[in-house]
Amino acid sequence: MKVGVIGLGTMGMGAALNLLKQGHDVTGCELRAETRARFAEAGGAVVDTPAALPEGLEAVVVFVVNAAQTEAVLFGADGCAGRLAPGAVVLCCATVAPEAARALATKIEAAGLLMLDAPVSGGKVGAEAGTMTVMASGSAAAFERAGPVLEAISSKVWRLGEAAGVGSTVKMVNQLLAGVHIATAAEALALGIRAGADPATLFEVISSSAGSSWMWQNRVPHILAGDDTPLSAVNIFVKDLGIVLDQARALTFPLPLASAAHQLFLAAAANGQGGKDDAFVIRVWQALAGIQLPGEG
Numbered sequence: 087m088k089v090g091v092i093g094l095g096t097m098g099m100g101a102a103l104n105l106l107k108q109g110h111d112v113t114g115c116e117l118r119a120e121t122r123a124r125f126a127e128a129g130g131a132v133v134d135t136p137a138a139l140p141e142g143l144e145a146v147v148v149f150v151v152n153a154a155q156t157e158a159v160l161f162g163a164d165g166c167a168g169r170l171a172p173g174a175v176v177l178c179c180a181t182v183a184p185e186a187a188r189a190l191a192t193k194i195e196a197a198g199l200l201m202l203d204a205p206v207s208g209g210k211v212g213a214e215a216g217t218m219t220v221m222a223s224g225s226a227a228a229f230e231r232a233g234p235v236l237e238a239i240s241s242k243v244w245r246l247g248e249a250a251g252v253g254s255t256v257k258m259v260n261q262l263l264a265g266v267h268i269a270t271a272a273e274a275l276a277l278g279i280r281a282g283a284d285p286a287t288l289f290e291v292i293s294s295s296a297g298s299s300w301m302w303q304n305r306v307p308h309i310l311a312g313d314d315t316p317l318s319a320v321n322i323f324v325k326d327l328g329i330v331l332d333q334a335r336a337l338t339f340p341l342p343l344a345s346a347a348h349q350l351f352l353a354a355a356a357n358g359q360g361g362k363d364d365a366f367v368i369r370v371w372q373a374l375a376g377i378q379l380p381g382e383g
Contacts, residue, residue, distance in 0.1 A: 089113070089235060090143045090166065092159050093116065093148065099121070105147075107238070115138070137169070143171060144170075145176075151180060153190065157190060178203055179204050184252075188250050191224075202228045204222040205221050207219045210317050218240045220236060220242070221260070223250060258329060262327070265344065267300070268347075269350045270347075279379070285379075314366045319363065320351055320354045351364075354367045
């Protein structure tokens, strides 16, 4: 299958590499030269703008940050919509508001293309292993056309209905939980450090106890290693929890825990940590309480 992957970040690179492994004709689109070079070394074709993607694409998978970027890479001045074959499928994998997904679907379908509202979960490990979870909604024709792509990049595809926006609604709920869990894990670890517990031992004990969570087990090791390389950045949760709260306001629905977590990610971003790994929201507590984090003398 002739596939374009736009955005070769943590998730997009994993998806593109797995599509290559499955024998698809894959072209990656990425602004960063060093990232393009990595994909080229793996055997993929690379371009630096969506408009440079090859003609006749049967599918394009979009791993950008938000709805505005998704629309731009498809329909902007350097967009790729004109490079797709009639009836090709666009997999929109960014976390966006449900109404934004519906607006994108209207434009994509008007261009004679199919759309899957297809946000993903699974992190770097899932992306690299081809075992991401896809929370997708779209027409039966879109699912059928996207089938080979979904098979290559995921181990679980949730078919959530035919209407765009349903997939994004489910991902929104996932991001509410993910953001709160990361913030709570950071708060708990910071309290333990302030109280004198050894952070590595604390991690091991909680990991085998009822208070553990997937985010505790996945993110706390980043803090223990002192590695703030952004596999998922603080700014992602500034955005994603912002989407959650905007939707809740529209529904007159209170979200006190998500609101508190959002404020913590905002505080971390204001403190210069926006581009750091999201686990380093813990630096909010470091700034407030003067604790010393592992690896930071």
